[in-house]
Amino acid sequence: MMGDYEAVIGLEIHAELKTRSKMFCSCDASFGGEPNTKTCPVCLGLPGVLPVLNRRAVELAVRLALALNCRIAERCIFHRKNYFYPDMPKNYQISQYDLPLGIGGYLELETDDGPFRVGITRVHMEEDTGKTVHASESGRIHGAEYSLEDFNRAGVPLLEIVTEPDIRTPEQARLFMQELKSIMEHLEVSDCKMEEGSLRCDANVSLRPRGSSELGVKTEVKNMNSFRALYRALEYEIGRQREILEGGGRLVQETRHWDADANVTTPLRTKEYAYDYRYFPEPDLVPLELGRDFVEKVRSTLSELPAERRRRFREDYRLPAHDAALLSSSKAMGDYFESAVAAGAPPKAVSNWMMGEISAYLNARGLEIGDLRVTPERLAELIDLVEKGTVSVTMAKAVLEDMLESGRPPREVVEEKGMAQISDRAEIERLVDEVLEDNPKVVEDYRKGKEKALGFLVGQVMRRTRGRANPQLVNEILAERLGEGG
């Protein structure tokens, strides 16, 4: 039945900008800290205070808007969005309304089915709110005796990015978010930590008969705190809507909350009593005139975007598309890769190690590449040891394991554990001769044409060196010796 309907998905993303200070005051904008320690009269909304716009926040916003191919408004203004909520010190949020900073952009994604474009309706700036902590078992307001407010996040600059309803599947939504996150990381616009709330995403979802151009009744899904949650929430919501429609039911326009534990979306509030935010131009701020020079200056500081990096990884380093995509998926990954290559390691070898052992290690421990104790330079050293034949690949894996835990240089590990490969020809010749002498029957088998016997003999040599013998050399010498007798 899926063939009968298609999903229409638009995303609304909030990303905290990576500025040192808040959007309208000089308070520390970093995450964490004891509640209400990163506050001042301005971000607490005390009587008489006035906002002063953070120049850096504007630069970062313009940077992202440019990367998303938006038109930058030469003149934009801030509006007040009025509503009462205790985590909002002024009971209005300084935001943008009909004259946002960036409009009409797009983001191109690469999928297995070819390139795919998602329109960007607008990019605008606004201030974040504080955080309410409800004193109840569930942490939700229901049953709470009292609530506490932490205003450390209040006034942190946010970017709101609204997409056109161009997304059709949960997979596309996930791809879009991954690419957007990657772009923001590359441009150093945001930390993009979904778990800390510095990147948040809501989705508008509706279904319509395939081929129709009209939009169905939509729901807004909130509280998706990871890419996985986004994917599963959309999958669930599409299924839920389809079931209702197929059963001849009617959908209600509402906001739904993704419950990751129960794997369902539940209604939050209906839009029947739609909020009236009474937007009006913020009289405490002057219009933001972004001169051409300013915009061009920001444009000139734009670093390489993920798509461009992917292309370069493929072309300059001759990496397969799959490797290039993975290594450029986050800025830190790409930077790590390039540092290791710069230190002299062959690109494909670096890629193999990163996508193999290193990724496995990070995934198993839930770490980020930035948490690695092995520097790209040390990884390059290890690869060099393998290339030079000092250690075997098998050995190198053991060495890396140690390095990942200890952070020690590979040479030190190799020396300490006596893992250096034996590549001394005379030494190996001696060992080969010993093995041949001790296994006359096997030698005979081999000579009778039992190819497998060779493997056994190699194994015996390796065993006597606890795996340290250079396997290539062992094979070579064995072949020589066995050839001699034949």
Add this chain to the structure above:
Amino acid sequence: MGALHEATAWELNRMLRRREVSAAEILRSVRGRIEEVEERVRSYITLTPEEAERAAQETDAALAGGGDPGSAAGIPMAVKDVLCTRGIPTTCGSRILENYLPVYDATVVQRLRREGLTMAGKANMDEFAMGSSTENSAFGPTRNPWDLERVPGGSSGGSAAAVAAGEAIWALGSDTGGSIRQPASFCGLVGLKPTYGLVSRYGLVAFASSLDQVGPITRDVRDCALLLSLIAGHDPRDSTSLRVEVPDYLEAMQGKIRGMRVGVPRELVQEGLTPGVRECVERSLSLFQELGAEVEETTLPHLDYALSAYYIIAPAEASSNLARYDGVRYGLRVEGEDMLEMYGRTRAEGFGDEVKRRIMLGTYALSAGYYEAYYGQAQKVRTLILGDFRRAFERYDVLVSPTSPTPAFRLGERVEDPLSMYLSDVCTIPVNLAGIPAISIPCGLEDGLPVGLQIMGKVLDEATLLRVARAMEEAIGFRERPVAGRGVG
């Protein structure tokens, strides 16, 4: 000259520097006067005797050591209770901020502190500066020192009354639609509303952000020029503050006005003027001519819509500015069953009728579906008014009108009729909408009550405004004082 508390700041400044008087003596005189009349006038919400004492001592110590204590040193000032003063209650005349202690000083207060500010107290006002009589104060009305049965004007009524009664030498007020000029006119004083952006609004508790300005209320034009020079100038904490060099207003104030062109907007002198006000203004116009200025009637047609536009824009901004008083973080909290009930009770008990009226007006005007018809339209009117003024100032150096159509009215007379109260500001409101500066100077009496003359100037042309005001002050020669009995003589 009479008692010290009757002198001007400029005179006291000179006497202090000549060591003819000490700051302690001046303060003693003003304190004595406060003790004598405050019970009847009620200019202050909070008196700050320790603060004043300390400042006076510092002033005297600095002078004794041959230092310069600053131009505001030793001269007791009334500060309108809408300006944040660190550690000193700042109530805005409202129950909702009754026990509120700011953690910082407003920029103007900070600047005056560097000049040796000697603060006598925080002056009474209409709640959140909404009103024209100071009757909307949650802490009771202030009375007009000229006639205790009458209002001192508003919203800076406490500031004006304090200066007129000798309970302060000068004062700071704030003006959103006439709140400095109208009380100055009702109390026989000089009051200036500076160009929007000339004086920092940081620490001025907002009523209507696009209209509010802080300004001086003084006994003469020279004090006004002096106080303006102490508070004016760019403030990086206020994005709407202008980056301009502040001229020497005391210097600029000097000089003649011969040859100047004076326009009289017909719209501001047509109806509603009392005979006395009309007469005083007409006499002033003759004096202009005697001084060699050309006087001409002119028209600014859109001024007829100023009051209506103002009563959309100001409440709209106020409805948003006052949303923060919700009982969550500071100020009054009246507990309820849940958060919404707490909000409701806090605001129901914390705000007075006029504030509630304007919050409702403003909320309505900004509502979806009404925005264009009200707020959008009012902004267009504002642009037209600005255009009217711009055109008029191509032809005239200043424009002149009465400050208020009537002298001080009786307490209670207009409380029940908001519209009649609003009309008291009909001549002053267009100035705020246009962002231009205007000054009110006393120009005579009607039945023993002061009448004010409003002089309006070009944007950032306070210099001309002060020069004209100074020349007219001299020509008018207003020397009257409140009479004991009816007032506090």
